[in-house]
Amino acid sequence: xxxxxxxxxxxxxxxxxxxxxxxxxxxxxxxxxxxxxxxxxxxxxxxxxxxxxxxxxxxxxxxxxxxxxxxxxxxxxxxxxxxxxxxxxxxxxxxxxxxxxxxxxxxxxxxxxxxxxxxxxxxxxxxxxxxxxxxxxxxxxxxxxxxxxxxxxxxxxxxxxxxxxxxxxxxxxxxxxxxxxxxxxxxxxxxxxxxxxxxxxxxxxxxxxxxxxxxxxxxxxxxxxxxxxxxxxxxxxxxxxxxxxxxxxxxxxxxxxxxxxxxxxxxxxxx
Numbered sequence: 697x698x699x700x701x702x703x704x705x706x707x708x709x710x711x712x713x714x715x716x717x718x719x720x721x722x723x724x725x726x727x728x729x730x731x732x733x734x735x736x737x738x739x740x741x742x743x744x745x746x747x748x749x750x751x752x753x754x755x756x757x758x759x760x761x762x763x764x765x766x767x768x769x770x771x772x773x774x775x776x777x778x779x780x781x782x783x784x785x786x787x788x789x790x791x792x793x794x795x796x797x798x799x800x801x802x803x804x805x806x807x808x809x810x811x812x813x814x815x816x817x818x819x820x821x822x823x824x825x826x827x828x829x830x831x832x833x834x835x836x837x838x839x840x841x842x843x844x845x846x847x848x849x850x851x852x853x854x855x856x857x858x859x860x861x862x863x864x865x866x867x868x869x870x871x872x873x874x875x876x877x878x879x880x881x882x883x884x885x886x887x888x889x890x891x892x893x894x895x896x897x898x899x900x901x902x903x904x905x906x907x908x909x910x911x912x913x914x915x916x917x918x919x920x921x922x923x924x925x926x927x928x929x930x931x932x933x934x935x936x937x938x939x940x941x942x943x944x945x946x947x948x949x950x951x952x953x954x955x956x957x958x959x960x961x962x963x964x965x966x967x
Contacts, residue, residue, distance in 0.1 A: 698966050699939040700959050701750035701781050702743055703908070704757045706945040710734050710952070714756045718787040719795065719802035725759070731949060737769055740776035746952060748959075752782040752941050753815070755806055766812040773814065781939060782817045782854070782882075782906070783810035790838035791823030791831040791861055800838040804845045807853075817852035819882050822871060823861030835861060836874040843878040854880040856908070857900060858887045865899035872903055883936075885927040886910030886943070894926055901934035909940040911958050916948035919961060928965045 704711060712732020717723045734742055736757055743751055751773070759765070773780050785806045788799035803820055810818050820842060825831040839853070846853045855862065855871070862868045872879060883904035888896050909927070912920040928940075940962050946954025 701941045703752040719799045740778040744776040780815045783815040789824040791825040791834045811849035822855040856882045880905040882906045884908035910943040
């Protein structure tokens with residue numbers, strides 16, 4: 697059976713509140729959905745109750761980074777028997793000519809939080825600048841610094857085929873080669889589009905350690921099964937056997953039903 701993890705982004709409406717945080721400004725709170733049903737600290741138990749044992753946690757879903765809260769959340773994962781697979785650090789531009797150093801230090805601070813929570817890994821943004829020798833050098837330099845920091849805390853570091861710097865497969869592969877040991881890849885099915893989507897994903901699939909198995913929904917109950925099957929087939933063809941992370945909570949309010957639908961499709965696609 698495939699290993700399936702649940703991203704808190706797939707439960708964005710269920711959690712209902714986000715706490716945006718960026719290197720440029722302080723933390724705030726923002727109501728996302730008035731019908732929220734679950735506090736983050738209760739989510740590990742709900743994940744286990746619904747039959748799953750791995751979570752990827754968006755940094756902006758964490759209401760507090762105080763030691764008392766992070767310990768409480770870590771214990772909630774432990775008591776539920778749910779592994780915190782990855783903390784998704786969804787901000788920061790380490791390739792920015794002026795702010796790259798600042799953003800790198802901000803990311804390191806969130807890696808400290810990941811370690812406090814007991815996360816296995818973090819996924820960081822490789823950069824928002826257009827690919828050039830200068831931006832690639834900054835990404836390489838700052839990622840190596842991030843990896844050194846994370847290694848001392850026992851946390852792995854991954855990038856994703858996401859944002860401007862890694863908008864093409866050749867750039868993903870070159871950055872992985874430049875940085876070398878200690879940098880992993882999460883492949884996301886939905887970040888690239890257009891006629892070259894499947895060919896582009898195929899070029900990086902052999903490097904992937906995890907997969908954001910992002911499905912498209914045609915409507916509230918209908919998966920784009922053709923696209924989903926092609927994405928699953930291409931990573932399998934390149935030897936992928938890591939966790940499939942469900943990222944899309946669907947177009948309706950019942951996010952768990954959308955998760956079940958995607959998980960069942962993944963399982964059937966791999967039979």
